[in-house]
Every structure is written in structure tokens, then in C-alpha cells.
Amino acid sequence: MNQIELTIQQEQQGDRIDKAVSAINNEWSRTQVQQWIKEGQVIVNGKEIKPNYKVADGDQIIITIPDPEELDVVAEEMNLEIYYEDSDVLVVNKPRGMVVHPAPGHLTGTLVNGLMAHCKDLSGINGVLRPGIVHRIDKDTSGLLMVAKNDLAHESLVNQLVKKTVTRKYKAIVHGTIPHDHGTIDAPIGRDKRDRQSMTVTDENSKEAVTHFNVIDRFKDFTFVECQLETGRTHQIRVHMKYIGYPLAGDPKYGPKKTLSIDGQALHAGVLGFTHPRTNEYLEFEAPLPEEFKSLLTLLKNRS
Structure with missing residues (x-):
């Protein structure tokens, strides 16, 4: 597990949280952030929030990023x-x-x-x-x-x-x-x-x-x-x-x-x-x- 701490700036105030977080780190897509929110891995000011949460200036965000999951599906050669x-x-x-x-x-x-x-x-x-x-x-x-x-x-x-x-x-x-x-x-x-x-x-x-x-x-x-x-x-x-x-x-x-x-x-x-x-x-x-x-x-x- 890896925890990332972020602080919302004034210019992001009013944005949906997925948009705000992905703007801070553009390696994360909005879809990925939404998935983390649904799984309870995004905490704002100490509380879990909904995907449509609008951020406010100074919001403290903690994102818990899980370790990459080992893919347990076997690759199979096929004539695709x-x-x-x-x-x-x-x-x-x-x-x-x-x-x-x-x-x-x-x-x-x-x-x-x-x-x-x-x-x-x-x-x-x-x-x-x-x-x-x-x-x-x-x-x-x-x-x-x-x-x-x-x-x-x-x-x-x-x-x-x-x-x-x-x-x-x-x-x-x-x-x-x-x-x-x-x-x-x-x-x-x-x-x-x-x-x-x-x-x-x-x-x-x-x-x-x-x-x-x-x-x-x-x-x-x-x-x-x-x-x-x-x-x-x-x-x-x-x-x-x-x-x-x-x-x-x-x-x-x-x-x-x-x-x-x-x-x-x-x-x-x-x-x-x-x-x-x-x-x-x-x-x-x-x-x-x-x-x-x-x-x-x-x-x-x-x-x-």
C-alpha cells in the first residue's frame, strides 16, 4: 500500500474530486480515481466521500493506492x-x-x-x-x-x-x-x-x-x-x-x-x-x- 497526501488549491475549488485529483497527477485517469473512491481509498478531511463530491479550497486528501494485483488470468495463444x-x-x-x-x-x-x-x-x-x-x-x-x-x-x-x-x-x-x-x-x-x-x-x-x-x-x-x-x-x-x-x-x-x-x-x-x-x-x-x-x-x- 502507498499513501499519497494532496491539498486542494483555490483554483480547483468547485471541481469534482475525480477531475481535481487527476489534474494534480495526470498519470491518474478520472476513471481510475472514481474506482478508488468507490473502494473507499480516497479520504477527504478524514471522511470517505461520494464520486460526485465537489472539492473546496484547502481540502486535505489522502489516497491509498493498493499494490499492483498479480494477474491470475493465464495468457492463451489463440487465432484471434x-x-x-x-x-x-x-x-x-x-x-x-x-x-x-x-x-x-x-x-x-x-x-x-x-x-x-x-x-x-x-x-x-x-x-x-x-x-x-x-x-x-x-x-x-x-x-x-x-x-x-x-x-x-x-x-x-x-x-x-x-x-x-x-x-x-x-x-x-x-x-x-x-x-x-x-x-x-x-x-x-x-x-x-x-x-x-x-x-x-x-x-x-x-x-x-x-x-x-x-x-x-x-x-x-x-x-x-x-x-x-x-x-x-x-x-x-x-x-x-x-x-x-x-x-x-x-x-x-x-x-x-x-x-x-x-x-x-x-x-x-x-x-x-x-x-x-x-x-x-x-x-x-x-x-x-x-x-x-x-x-x-x-x-x-x-x-x-
Whole structure:
């Protein structure tokens, strides 16, 4: 453990504490400071404070910085499909069936295991089990993910997600024939009180969730759509499409039991765009549909 003592100056008065502390030591990102606050490692005038605390002239701050935690996730050589990589960011196409990051009881075979073998420089903001992970997609969803290779990149990419400036487009096959060509689903999502492992549209303890969709093709009893995320809630597309009566084909949690022969939801994160954290250049990538997804579309066309 290492303790750092800081004193707030008059020109910082009124700033949020994460902004003030990261300004004093620019090696610390605001995201990192917020994490320390949540873990009770930031004391102001002898007391713990909330992340939105506004500092005052003369505030005495003590930050307890823990010793670096030994990473207990094993690097595994994998044939990762890297779409882009430089010293700050990496874009990878995750296959269906791969978990993004380790969890208790599931510490191998994840995307993080493969990333650790591919490159040694991943941001540490999200802790030892999620190095570099800025956002995630579900195990049975394929497609593009952006990965941060340092804390500067991580904070920039997270801020872009918060400001809704990241482009994320998904292809999906849903049950039913959607009659209109496009639409927007604006419905808050929160934890399902009846099933804590599921999400649902609710007004209780929920967060704003907005999904835009366009119909690409219609088949007998199914529709091929493109969904664009404005927000990024857990299971958002799966929950929203069920909410309007068109659940994803193959979805074991939110869809009907009688569905297409597919192991998991027919969902692919095909387009990902963001502003590069260092160059400010807008980058956009597109990953083609997996072969299994293409085969389903061919099957549906032949049926129709």
C-alpha cells in the first residue's frame, strides 16, 4: 500500500474530486480515481466521500493506492481475428461461443486470455479479470469489439460510449414479420425482479435504453434486421426486440423455445466506429456475417 497526501488549491475549488485529483497527477485517469473512491481509498478531511463530491479550497486528501494485483488470468495463444491494432487500441472480431472476460469458475478460453497472449499492454482500469475491456458482447453474439491498450485510450473510449458517439450496428434475425421498415425503441431497461439473471423493460431501477432498427429482408415468420445502439445496456437488443413482440431467433433467455436451429441468439455486431483516442481520427470497421448466420438466411429464403 502507498499513501499519497494532496491539498486542494483555490483554483480547483468547485471541481469534482475525480477531475481535481487527476489534474494534480495526470498519470491518474478520472476513471481510475472514481474506482478508488468507490473502494473507499480516497479520504477527504478524514471522511470517505461520494464520486460526485465537489472539492473546496484547502481540502486535505489522502489516497491509498493498493499494490499492483498479480494477474491470475493465464495468457492463451489463440487465432484471434484482429481488424486493427496500434499502440493505443485494438479491434477484434469475436466468434460466437467465446466469452469476453473471465469470471469465477470460468478463467480460461475467454477473449481476455487470448488478448493477454497477443499483446502485453492492456489498460488496467477494469481490474485484473477485464484488462483492456471497454465494452462487451454476449457469449453467443459474434462481432467487433474495441480494446484499450492503455488507460488514456480506455478513458477516451468509455467517454465516447457515455456521449453516445460510438457507432454500433448489429445484424439480427427475429421471430415474426415486422410490417414497418424502420423504428426506434425507447424503453428503459433494468434487472428483472423475478429473475435476477435477466433484464427487462421497467421503470424501477432502470437506465435509459434506445435502439434503432431497419428491416433488411422479410421471410415467412422471420425478419432480418439491422439494429443500431444509441445506448449500451446489458442484453439491450435482445430485451428491446422481445418487448415489441419480435424476439431474436435462437435466444435461449428471451425467445420462444420453437425457433431456428442455432446455438444461441442470431445476433452479429457487424459495424463498429469510434474516434481514435490519440489522433482524433474517426475509424469504422465492418465484419461480415459468420457462415452459420449466412446459412440461416439462405434457409429462410428457400422456405419463403
